[in-house]
Amino acid sequence: MANLLLLTWTFLWLSFLCVGGGLGVIPEMERQAVTIHHWLTAREFVDGYALSQLTPGPGMLVAVFVGHRAHGLLGAVLAGLAMFVPTSVLAIVISHHWEQWRARPWALAAERALLPVGVGLMAGGVYTLARTAIHDGVTVALAGATALVVATDRVPPVVAVLAAGAVGWLLWR
């Protein structure tokens, strides 16, 4: 019981550390789950992160995986709720009011000022992804081919990504 509370609390505060891209919180989550609380091994954590990327929905669903390894179904549900509910409530409240605030001069100025920061964060996210995902000729080719196909707008992105994944699997097998 105490351990379940600890699990919930840990993912609750971890969720508030996710600013500007979920990748930033991964090192701390691993430290908490593997090193400090021994909910799972480092290998299991890496596998869980990869699986959360491979399955649909937010990447931060890795919380569900960790919760499941730690405490089964109940752990998974609690970790998932802690990860998504409090920050989402905050997001709903703020974006609800933002619609009213954005007409005011200070809100317009803030929005205009934050825009380039957001663009920079997005570019940083691409860089972080590439640093782990692009490591040889094949991965460069897969990324390039996907970019070209997506740029034509002829194919839904998910189809292009799945096809490239299948090609990679065939090449590496």
Added chain:
Amino acid sequence: MRRVSLLRLIAVFTWTGFSSLGGGRSAYFHDALVRRRRWVRHDEFVQDFTLSQVLPGPNFSNLAVVLGCRLAGFAGGVWGLLAIVMPGAVILLGVSALYARGAFGPDATLLMRGLSAAVVGLVLVTSLRIVRGSLRGGRAAAVALLTFVAVGPLRLPTVAVVLVMAALSVGLQWSAPAPSPLPRPARPAEDP
């Protein structure tokens, strides 16, 4: 103000959640809501994207909430979140149970390597589309570049970077001549 009905919002968000594999999932939203359906204008998307990045919490769910609120108010935010998170949560729960029984081999790892490389190509294209037309003037470009270098290659803590760069950006705004406001024409919200 509702631009789309809740049911359509739930359907489209659920599909977007289902079809978003790999990292950089905001790319799928941009494709679904801006390029395919024109429910959201490009500059609105960039604003919502920025807000979802700056707010604490998982990015993708924040973006779903903010876009949902924009499209269908409070209920849109709640249902947008559920539509994005629940299907994936159920699937990952099943996958976790399978994993606990040792059902995953090296084949899954290889497939994943290919998928994650492909996702880089996808987010590159989408990011370029989002960047194009959203940076106005040299100061904005400089702020974006500095932010990128800080969180990307330099790997500085994101929270600190956002605080510093936001302050710098506000300061630059203050000293710059006021630009013309972004156009905000009304746009009918219907499927093409």
